[in-house]
Amino acid sequence: MVEERFVQGNEACALGAIAANCRFFAGYPITPSTEIAEQMSILLPKYGGSFVQMEDEIGSAGAIIGASWSGMKAMTATSGPGISLMQENIGYGFITETPIVIINVQRGSPSTGQPTMSAQADMMQVRWGSHGDYEPIALAPSSVQEFFDFTIKAFNLAEEYRVPVTVLADEVVGHMREKLIIPDKVDIVARKRPEKVNGQYLPFDAPEDGTTPMPAFGDGFNIHVTGLTHDERGYPDTNDPDTHNELVERLCNKVLMRRKDICSVKKENCDDADIVIVSCGSPYCSVGAAMKKAREEGIKVGSLKIDTPWPFPEEEIAEIAKTASDIIVPEMNLGQLVHEVERAAHGEANVHLIGKIGGILHKPDEIYDKIKEING
Amino acid sequence: MRTEVRIAGFGGQGVIMAGVIIGKAASLFDNKNAVQTQSYGPEARGGASRTEVVIDDEEIDYPKVTSPDILVAMSHEALIKYMGDLKDEGVLIIDPDMIVEEEIVDFVKEHKIKLYRAPATKTATEDVGLRIVANIVMIGAIVKVTEVVSVDAAKQAILDSVPKGTEDKNIQAFEAGYALL
Numbered sequence: 269m270v271e272e273r274f275v276q277g278n279e280a281c282a283l284g285a286i287a288a289n290c291r292f293f294a295g296y297p298i299t300p301s302t303e304i305a306e307q308m309s310i311l312l313p314k315y316g317g318s319f320v321q322m323e324d325e326i327g328s329a330g331a332i333i334g335a336s337w338s339g340m341k342a343m344t345a346t347s348g349p350g351i352s353l354m355q356e357n358i359g360y361g362f363i364t365e366t367p368i369v370i371i372n373v374q375r376g377s378p379s380t381g382q383p384t385m386s387a388q389a390d391m392m393q394v395r396w397g398s399h400g401d402y403e404p405i406a407l408a409p410s411s412v413q414e415f416f417d418f419t420i421k422a423f424n425l426a427e428e429y430r431v432p433v434t435v436l437a438d439e440v441v442g443h444m445r446e447k448l449i450i451p452d453k454v455d456i457v458a459r460k461r462p463e464k465v466n467g468q469y470l471p472f473d474a475p476e477d478g479t480t481p482m483p484a485f486g487d488g489f490n491i492h493v494t495g496l497t498h499d500e501r502g503y504p505d506t507n508d509p510d511t512h513n514e515l516v517e518r519l520c521n522k523v524l525m526r527r528k529d530i531c532s533v534k535k536e537n538c539d540d541a542d543i544v545i546v547s548c549g550s551p552y553c554s555v556g557a558a559m560k561k562a563r564e565e566g567i568k569v570g571s572l573k574i575d576t577p578w579p580f581p582e583e584e585i586a587e588i589a590k591t592a593s594d595i596i597v598p599e600m601n602l603g604q605l606v607h608e609v610e611r612a613a614h615g616e617a618n619v620h621l622i623g624k625i626g627g628i629l630h631k632p633d634e635i636y637d638k639i640k641e642i643n644g
Numbered sequence: 645m646r647t648e649v650r651i652a653g654f655g656g657q658g659v660i661m662a663g664v665i666i667g668k669a670a671s672l673f674d675n676k677n678a679v680q681t682q683s684y685g686p687e688a689r690g691g692a693s694r695t696e697v698v699i700d701d702e703e704i705d706y707p708k709v710t711s712p713d714i715l716v717a718m719s720h721e722a723l724i725k726y727m728g729d730l731k732d733e734g735v736l737i738i739d740p741d742m743i744v745e746e747e748i749v750d751f752v753k754e755h756k757i758k759l760y761r762a763p764a765t766k767t768a769t770e771d772v773g774l775r776i777v778a779n780i781v782m783i784g785a786i787v788k789v790t791e792v793v794s795v796d797a798a799k800q801a802i803l804d805s806v807p808k809g810t811e812d813k814n815i816q817a818f819e820a821g822y823a824l825l
Contacts, residue, residue: 274668274678300684384684444707445664445680447671556705632706 271450277415277441278345280448281371282307284419285343287454290369291317292342294331296324296350299383300439301373304345325350329357332368337493339459339484341423345371348390349380351397358432359398360495362519365472365480367426367433367459371419374438374600376627385627386439388549391604394434395578401516403523405530406434406578408549412446418575424457425530429522430479436577438600440550440629466490472515473500478522523579532575533584537563541570543639544592544617546585546609548574550629551598557632562639569639577605582612589613594642598622598630618642646700647792648709651782652726653718653742655693658779662716663695665783665801666793670699672804673797679707692722699792714790716782718764720744732756735790739764739782760789762824768817777817780806784821795822 275283282304285293293308309319318335322328325346332342346354351372361368376382377389390397394406405425407418415437422433462469462481471491473480483489492502497512505511523530537559538544545555552573562569572588574581585608589595595617597606606621613619622638624630649666653659660682667680676699683694696709714735717723720743727748730736733756738745740761752759762785768778780802787798799815806814 272672274664274671274680439684440681440707443681443684445667446678446707553706629708631708631710 278303280416284416288423292335325353329354361432365430388600410552538570558635585612589616652722669793669797669801780817781821
């Protein structure tokens with residue numbers, strides 16, 4: 269039965285995780301993500317799952333990687349300071365191709381910054397936070413419903429590509445309450461398990477469709493999981509440049525080659541637009557009113573909302589830049605995603621940042637004022 | 645039509661719960677769109693606490709209140725802190741026992757504010773016999789004056805939100821508040 273609830277974004281996230289069959293949560297509660305841990309601690313025992321309050325975020329990321337290799341769908345939730353601590357293990361997740369979901373409810377930064385205030389401070393940390401070359405997947409919700417939907421999608425993408433996936437929320441979407449519609453059935457991607465017998469199965473080879481099946485500890489396969497550069501058996505092979513090349517390029521390409529399948533944007537009024545507002549996450553909430561007000565005055569304004577900041581929707585931005593003269597990027601930071609927009613626009617449109625820090629979401633008029641300034 | 649409601653008081657009065665109930669009533673039981681947000685600080689009790697609800701027949705993009713149509717004040721400190729951006733000719737509902745009214749006379753006159761007095765704390769304590777339901781009494785008063793949500797929806801949302809075993813007291817509180825104005 270379809271269920272309707274009036275809940276906070278953070279609660280919707282926990283409900284989405286349960287719906288996606290997440291049965292393991294390890295975390296260290298941190299504002300403004302705490303309600304996710306709280307809800308998971310209430311829900312998981314009811315579904316036969318496990319909740320572990322860890323000693324810190326380093327341990328949390330390690331625990332969910334271990335749980336994933338034990339066959340569980342596993343998640344953690346944190347905010348900027350916790351994400352910083354998790355970076356080493358997140359890199360380990362990438363090189364060992366471990367499906368995990370990390371929820372980052374962003375707050376004012378750097379360091380412990382503003383615990384109770386909103387920000388989009390970690391847009392680039394998700395992309396480059398851990399050392400080395402890798403291609404992350406991240407989803408940014410702008411409503412309570414999206415926080416639920418994107419959490420499910422994050423689990424599905426994690427399984428499909430065998431990668432850590434981040435849901436990049438923020439304090440605004442984490443704490444606001446809205447109606448959430450929980451469908452009676454959600455599409456879930458089950459983990460692909462090896463069909464071959466032990467001895468023939470290679471846990472890190474490169475099949476045609478990109479993702480190698482993954483066994484669980486205890487399934488009877490002799491496998492080795494390491495953060496060192498490894499061959500297709502998982503055995504360390506750290507001095508051969510070819511092994512490293514093949515491994516890291518495959519890790520990147522399995523996401524990059526299918527970028528079009530992963531990238532998701534929502535376009536409104538873009539066809540005739542001279543000015544397009546490119547937003548991601550909560551700032552999208554302020555776009556609609558600004559666009560409407562400008563349209564009423566005859567200014568042709570459109571909106572492109574980025575659901576997946578990573579991999580970055582390059583083609584979609586390039587396409588917009590060809591038809592629009594100006595692109596406005598409202599961000600709750602001093603300019604992060606705007607650099608990607610500029611890069612993708614190839615100088616074909618003028619890119620304007622509305623960077624805002626301090627913890628308060630842009631007001632629609634702040635975007636409208638920029639539209640007026642550009643329109644002259 | 646977009647209606648913006650702000651309820652303010654001190655931490656511990658249940659103002660956030662009041663906002664959640666009104667949002668829930670509009671969203672789940674009146675079939676409108678609603679977004680509830682709240683001030684979110686380190687203080688648990690005392691200090692000014694605030695919740696905001698936006699209600700609209702149409703889809704709501706911007707979730708925050710910019711200038712409320714309805715302001716409800718359950719403490720003097722919160723009233724002074726949050727009344728500044730109340731719309732001209734807007735509705736102001738106060739708990740008179742918690743407010744120093746002389747301090748707002750000029751503001752009310754200047755901005756043609758429609759002022760209502762709902763002694764929610766006194767009613768909760770004396771009539772219902774339970775001081776902690778003052779927030780539910782206030783919901784009754786809000787619904788009576790503003791019709792921002794229907795009576796049925798408000799009652800259903802209250803029943804959906806309060807702890808089991810306290811339903812009767814809370815409905816009694818709502819009705820006592822509804823009868824105040």
